[in-house]
Amino acid sequence: MKIPEPPVLSRAHVHSTDITPLLAALRQIHPLTTGVETFLRTHITSYPVRKRKLLLKEGAPCEHIYFIVKGALRGFIREGHKDITTWINTEGHLISSIFSLDQGGPGVENIQALENGELLMMSYRDLETLYEEFPETNVLARKLLQHYYADAERRAFIVRLTKAENKYRHFLLHHQHLSNRIPLKYIASFLGMTLETLSRVRKKFSSKL
């Protein structure tokens, strides 16, 4: 029996990664042309992660940008043996290392999965091609960077505040969705306070409700 030839498929058909959630998130920022959508569909791969997986290790350059379809991840830096959480992100967010994105080299940041999850991944090389082939994506990237940079400043303000109550109030204002999902030791570190202080403040806040 003759085995039939496989049908000739375009690259877009070979790639079956569902990038719908990413497209929806990007369209909220700036319209996408068909060309851009096709490029994204053919250059993005699905990347499942297990809880505790290290996506990036300090001293190594980050070479990909990720979109969280499902799960939660954190960035952290080290000070001696101390591990300091710098950000926590969940579904619908892009993550990468801004140091590698800016300079191409390694940074001091680690990225770790806090839950089993599903990411979408694109290489920086393909991202550069996207900017060159579809210059309008620079508008999208500018708007996204403005947004993420403002978020980063908000996170920095939380750490700069000195009173634990003020830190927690700001956390609830901008990150309430993390409050009952992420282990408290990471939230305490993210807020720049001890676990004991966080527990005390949470008790105080919940008794006020």
Add this chain to the structure above:
Amino acid sequence: MKIPEPPVLSRAHVHSTDITPLLAALRQIHPLTTGVETFLRTHITSYPVRKRKLLLKEGAPCEHIYFIVKGALRGFIREGHKDITTWINTEGHLISSIFSLDQGGPGVENIQALENGELLMMSYRDLETLYEEFPETNVLARKLLQHYYADAERRAFIVRLTKAENKYRHFLLHHQHLSNRIPLKYIASFLGMTLETLSRVRKKFSSKL
């Protein structure tokens, strides 16, 4: 005696603001077309500032982006009566409020001159026109935002570190030019330590040299 009529000048000639230092800084990031240069020359005004002048007050939207030709400025937020310095910038840097730039609305940030100085100023409205009329400036803006966002993360890392020696080491690594120029009370606040701790750490570091 008849007074001669003034010669008819194009807008570019009427505007005599010298934007050379800004053009040089931008060209290091991305090439500028003649059209972009002409737009910048005709939409930027010189803005002298006196020491202690508040350029932006919390609760008010920022409506301009500034370039520091000469001088030093700081961003700060308030926690009760406490004033917390979030950044310090000098010659050659762009400054604005990332919150206003992102959302158009007011932020929690104040901007203040630490020295008499000279700024260049462009309105957000003109900046939007620049992006629309010269789409290639979105590439420049993307690269600038990547760079300033990475800087902001570096500043946030300093505050997240818990040991004063580590904070000061990072400060010297990225901000040494501020060390003997800016009053120590602002540097201490920027590093998230008391003036006494900063003085102690500086003494320790200078005795090592």
